[in-house]
Amino acid sequence: MxxxxxxxxxxxxxxxxxxxxxxxxxxxxTSEEEWRRTDVNRLGLDSYAPVSALTPACPxxxxxxxxxxxxxxxxxKCIEVGLAGQWQDAGVRLLPLDNALEEFEAPLHTLYEKALxxxxxxxxxxxxxxxxxxxxLWVPPGLEIKEPIFIDFEEDGTGTMSxxxxxxxxxxxxxxxxxxxxxxxxxxxxxxxxxxxxxxRLADAAGLQYWEQQELAPTDLYVRHVRAEVGRDSTLRHFDxxxxxxxxxxxxxxxLDGPGAEAFLDxxxxxxxxxxxxxxTVQRHRxxxxxxxxxxxxxxxxxxxxxxxxxxxxxxxxxxxxxxxxNRNLILGEGAxxxxxxxxxxxxxxxxxxxxxxxxxxxxxxxxxxxxxGLSDADARxxxxxxxxxxxxxxxPVGFKAGALAAIKGRLRAAA
Amino acid sequence: xxxxxxxxxIAEYQHGYHxxxxxxxxxxxxxxxxxxxxxxxxxxxxxWMRQFRLRSLAAFRKKPxxxxxxxxxxxxxxxxxxxxxxxxxxxxxxxxxPANIKETFERIGIPEAERKFLAGVGAQYDSxxxxxxxxxxxxxxxxxxxxxxxxxxxxxxxxxQYFGTVIPYLDNKFAAxxxxxxxxxxxxxxxxxxxxxVPLQAYFRINAKSFGQFERTLIIADEGSFVHxxxxxxxxxxxxxSLHSAVVEIIALEGARVRYTTIQNWSNDVYNxxxxxxxxxxxxxxxxxxxxxxxKRTMKYPSIWLMGEGAHGEVLSIAFAGKxxxxxxxxxxxxxxxxxxxxxxxxxxxxxxxxxxxxxxLKVNEGLHDVRSRVVCDALILxxxxxxxxxxxxxxxxxxxxxxxxxxxxxxxxxxxxxxMSRGMSEQEASLMIVSGFxxxxxxxxPMEYAVELNRxxxxxxxxxxx
Numbered sequence: 001m002x003x004x005x006x007x008x009x010x011x012x013x014x015x016x017x018x019x020x021x022x023x024x025x026x027x028x029x030t031s032e033e034e035w036r037r038t039d040v041n042r043l044g045l046d047s048y049a050p051v052s053a054l055t056p057a058c059p060x061x062x063x064x065x066x067x068x069x070x071x072x073x074x075x076x077k078c079i080e081v082g083l084a085g086q087w088q089d090a091g092v093r094l095l096p097l098d099n100a101l102e103e104f105e106a107p108l109h110t111l112y113e114k115a116l117x118x119x120x121x122x123x124x125x126x127x128x129x130x131x132x133x134x135x136x137l138w139v140p141p142g143l144e145i146k147e148p149i150f151i152d153f154e155e156d157g158t159g160t161m162s163x164x165x166x167x168x169x170x171x172x173x174x175x176x177x178x179x180x181x182x183x184x185x186x187x188x189x190x191x192x193x194x195x196x197x198x199x200x201r202l203a204d205a206a207g208l209q210y211w212e213q214q215e216l217a218p219t220d221l222y223v224r225h226v227r228a229e230v231g232r233d234s235t236l237r238h239f240d241x242x243x244x245x246x247x248x249x250x251x252x253x254x255x256l257d258g259p260g261a262e263a264f265l266d267x268x269x270x271x272x273x274x275x276x277x278x279x280x281t282v283q284r285h286r287x288x289x290x291x292x293x294x295x296x297x298x299x300x301x302x303x304x305x306x307x308x309x310x311x312x313x314x315x316x317x318x319x320x321x322x323x324x325x326x327n328r329n330l331i332l333g334e335g336a337x338x339x340x341x342x343x344x345x346x347x348x349x350x351x352x353x354x355x356x357x358x359x360x361x362x363x364x365x366x367x368x369x370x371x372x373x374g375l376s377d378a379d380a381r382x383x384x385x386x387x388x389x390x391x392x393x394x395x396x397p398v399g400f401k402a403g404a405l406a407a408i409k410g411r412l413r414a415a416a
Numbered sequence: 417x418x419x420x421x422x423x424x425x426i427a428e429y430q431h432g433y434h435x436x437x438x439x440x441x442x443x444x445x446x447x448x449x450x451x452x453x454x455x456x457x458x459x460x461x462x463x464w465m466r467q468f469r470l471r472s473l474a475a476f477r478k479k480p481x482x483x484x485x486x487x488x489x490x491x492x493x494x495x496x497x498x499x500x501x502x503x504x505x506x507x508x509x510x511x512x513x514p515a516n517i518k519e520t521f522e523r524i525g526i527p528e529a530e531r532k533f534l535a536g537v538g539a540q541y542d543s544x545x546x547x548x549x550x551x552x553x554x555x556x557x558x559x560x561x562x563x564x565x566x567x568x569x570x571x572x573x574x575x576x577q578y579f580g581t582v583i584p585y586l587d588n589k590f591a592a593x594x595x596x597x598x599x600x601x602x603x604x605x606x607x608x609x610x611x612x613x614v615p616l617q618a619y620f621r622i623n624a625k626s627f628g629q630f631e632r633t634l635i636i637a638d639e640g641s642f643v644h645x646x647x648x649x650x651x652x653x654x655x656x657x658s659l660h661s662a663v664v665e666i667i668a669l670e671g672a673r674v675r676y677t678t679i680q681n682w683s684n685d686v687y688n689x690x691x692x693x694x695x696x697x698x699x700x701x702x703x704x705x706x707x708x709x710x711x712k713r714t715m716k717y718p719s720i721w722l723m724g725e726g727a728h729g730e731v732l733s734i735a736f737a738g739k740x741x742x743x744x745x746x747x748x749x750x751x752x753x754x755x756x757x758x759x760x761x762x763x764x765x766x767x768x769x770x771x772x773x774x775x776x777x778l779k780v781n782e783g784l785h786d787v788r789s790r791v792v793c794d795a796l797i798l799x800x801x802x803x804x805x806x807x808x809x810x811x812x813x814x815x816x817x818x819x820x821x822x823x824x825x826x827x828x829x830x831x832x833x834x835x836x837m838s839r840g841m842s843e844q845e846a847s848l849m850i851v852s853g854f855x856x857x858x859x860x861x862x863p864m865e866y867a868v869e870l871n872r873x874x875x876x877x878x879x880x881x882x883x
Contacts, residue, residue: 341807
């Protein structure tokens with residue numbers, strides 16, 4: 001940890017606290033409900049060595065082009081950062097995390113202390129102890145940024161654990177849209193563990209769209225926690241596109257903390273042969289009159305294994321809650337396994353809560369129809385699978401949608 | 417018990433009879449080999465059953481308490497009686513039934529007509545069948561309807577073949593407990609092709625302080641047969657906790673159909689921890705109709721294992737969780753064969769701080785085709801103190817499936833209330849009507865006398881919910 005000395009004291013203290021938490025915890029075991037279907041104890045987690053922490057970044061300045069801002073990482077180094085001049089002048093910040101630790105000490109310190117206090121598994125403690133690289137986005141109150149902000153992680157490593165991190169702080173009434181990609185560097189040998197966290201805090205009446213896509217190497221392991229606090233009249237739209245890694249465990253934990261808060265937690269996943277994906281969403285209604293929706297759609301090929309565990313939790317005082325949760329699984333071949341567990345915990349009666357789940361395969365009649373029009377079996381399948389995913393991507397930025405659909409097509413073709 | 421809560425008063429008035437305990441033989445409190453041996457000895461059981469009980473006791477000690485479900489922290493296994501026998505002889509006819517037991521039945525309200533016309537009434541007082549009559553034509557048809565002790569003596573081959581095969585003694589802590597100390601229950605065998613036209617019924621009643629009841633019911637429906645078994649229970653109110661932990665096993669052989677209906681209304685100090693499971697072979701149909709109104713804690717998930725092609729399973733479940741109650745109920749359907757289907761409909765009502773939870777499993781094994789399942793859960797929460805949880809587990813390991821699940825949680829809609837009240841109903845009447853409508857799909861599935869009884873119970877439970 002060559003840079004530990006360069007970090008401000010508060011961060012060093014926080015890291016050692018996290019280290020203590022880590023030492024005091026054991027790896028999740030299958031008797032814990034969330035980990036019942038995902039056994040981490042065969043992954044040899046102790047053999048992954050954390051990569052060195054927060055190498056001082058001297059990234060190249062770049063022009064964000066059509067985007068509002070862009071930041072790029074290769075392995076655990078920030079290589080490029082760019083922010084459009086008008087946003088720079090307006091006080092927007094998109095910084096490599098190590099450069100943000102002093103300027104944003106107060107909010108980050110609070111955020112991380114709380115995250116650590118809430119940490120309910122060893123991966124989270126490990127992340128904060130070994131946080132290796134990442135970005136901070138700050139949007140001052142009242143600003144509305146229409147163009148997307150790109151955060152790009154090119155992960156690379158073998159036998160190592162990287163802990164990329166993104167902190168998003170939106171001032172009251174501000175708006176932003178982030179497109180984040182975590183992918184293996186082209187030609188990377190694979191075999192790493194990526195333990196990522198996204199911390200989101202929205203002040204009153206803020207609006208954030210956060211579009212995530214994961215395309216790690218087929219030998220990588222992936223753990224990702226999103227922690228979001230959505231304030232009064234704020235809106236979070238989070239989208240999770242999961243494609244890569246041989247083993248992935250993700251969680252989006254969103255707490256609705258003020259009246260009028262809204263959260264839309266959507267996801268698309270494609271799980272191929274030999275992949276194991278365990279995805280979780282939590283819609284935590286802590287305040288009255290908040291709304292949340294979660295829609296996760298997946299496709300599972302033969303030899304793939306998916307688990308979706310969703311939870312709507314309504315606190316006793318959260319009256320006027322309107323919450324919905326749905327999970328759909330498309331099973332593409334024999335030997336696919338798909339578990340769906342959408343749960344509700346409702347602690348008051350003035351609510352409208354529902355959930356739904358469907359699991360099935362491609363409609364044989366639709367396939368037949370397309371094939372009778374001269375499409376090959378592969379083309380017809382591709383068209384139906386793309387159509388299945390398309391509707392949850394309607395609100396995505398054009399580039400994100402195209403990228404996600406391209407990834408799905410690529411996987412289908414590779415499997416064919 | 418003056419004033420405040422009319423519900424409690426009426427409930428006690430309805431079901432709160434307590435007759436002096438006249439058990440003839442009773443084991444000491446707590447559980448050990450000695451007690452298990454004493455039970456077995458008392459029942460004059462063959463050695464294999466005694467061994468089975470002892471193996472089960474060992475399993476019970478080893479098995480952990482479930483780390484999920486209802487709060488069982490107040491349950492003390494050492495502070496319970498595990499066996500009591502009310503009379504020396506099993507009564508052969510109605511005239512022989514002791515007057516105080518007759519009076520109990522009178523008060524539960526088994527109508528006179530029902531006693532005469534129903535095929536068989538197996539009424540359980542404490543742990544054993546005290547009254548058992550099977551109409552002659554059923555006997556002629558070869559139907560066996562008796563208590564399991566008699567079955568062990570008189571039909572050992574059938575019992576050995578099926579007993580503990582659907583729910584092994586190692587299955588879970590409470591099944592192990594039941595396997596060790598079981599006493600009473602029903603044994604039903606319906607021969608090939610026989611359709612039992614009238615429902616078989618058994619009333620259960622707990623009537624000894626801190627007394628555990630561990631019925632063991634085994635129903636075997638041979639090829640192409642049909643039987644509807646009804647179990648209803650009301651229990652006197654006691655201050656100390658009682659444990660009820662039954663095991664019900666159903667085997668529906670090829671082409672058979674079995675329907676099992678329960679309306680459970682234990683008094684609100686009973687722990688009702690029951691394991692119910694059925695296997696449906698080729699083209700068989702199993703239906704569980706399960707109503708849970710009473711008990712302090714209920715954990716009950718009627719299950720169907722669809723083992724043969726063409727099998728169909730259905731579970732219709734309602735739960736009513738009032739003050740101090742936790743109804744942790746649900747259903748399980750395991751598809752182990754192609755061309756099988758299942759339907760689960762669950763409805764729950766929580767009020768007065770009660771907690772109702774739906775916990776279900778839908779599993780499709782590997783390599784199957786044409787499997788269909790639909791699970792629908794509806795929950796009503798009547799006040800802001802009450803809670804409702806839904807935990808559906810869907811594990812799908814085959815591709816040619818169609819699985820649907822939906823759940824809704826809400827309160828009584830103000831629009832509906834307003835509409836009914838604008839037609840001149842009081843809020844109480846309007847609420848009752850909405851709740852009755854909500855439960856209607858279940859009530860419709862019940863034989864008339866049970867529908868009437870259930871409606872009366874719901875009416876009682878609903879009193880005092882408004883204002």
